[in-house]
Amino acid sequence: MSTGAGVKKALDAYGKQGLEATVESASPGRLVVMLYEGAIKAVQLGRLHMESGDIAAKGAAISKAISIIDEGLRVSLDKEQGGELAGNLEALYFYMIGQLFEANLHNRADLLEHVLGLLVDLKDAWESITIAGAVPQQPPPETPAVPDRNAGTLSYGRA
Template sequence: MNAMSALKQYQNVNTQAQASDATPHRLIQMLMEGGLSRLAQARGAVERGQTALKGELIGKAIGIVGGLRAGLNLEQGGEVASNLDSLYEYMMARLVHANVNNEVEPLEEVAGLLRNIKSGWDAISQ
């Protein structure tokens, strides 16, 4: 994982947490937490018909998933990193679909996938 890439992306989504003191492991957790938060907010915006806000929040979620993807080390990560890369690419495509079609279901799907990845990441001992 490229910790600096993750840190930069995390700061780009305008969070309040102190990312500068976090370990690389914690940075990834923070990215995932931020992604889940943006997805929940985007769902609410879709349900309330707030199109501009929905687009902004989905854009931030795409940026977070992109940051997670950019942080992968495909050379050292082997098959796991390769599978995550493909999954992150799929998640970003689903988010674009949700935005264009104003649909909640792809947001829920991506949130479920991100929760699964996060639960595995959280189980990793630092």
């Protein structure tokens, strides 16, 4: 193993340990913000790879964003305490997943930008709540409305 590879491996290990420590000590609100940050980064990488023509990397980045939204944000919703708001967020997450799927399938950077805007808005709302120190047990009060376009056409593994 070369010195450069050894340094990269050490830095990767350090980064993983640092992330694990951050996650273990983070409040629930901060964890949600971290999930949004991860999804935002993945969408941005997907857009960059789309622009550069790197199809495999584009697909991997968009798939990562879909996983964060579906397996992180959507699954963590508390539908009993969150009520209608949690239901609206779930619908919005399904909408974003569908838009990301379409963006990946048809190389639509505009759809990536649209989802990116939604994610940034949601992250900003959570950050303002988290910074204020009043982390609610349910989602923030204002979430973007789910557009009616493509309603019912989502075919990403779940109906």
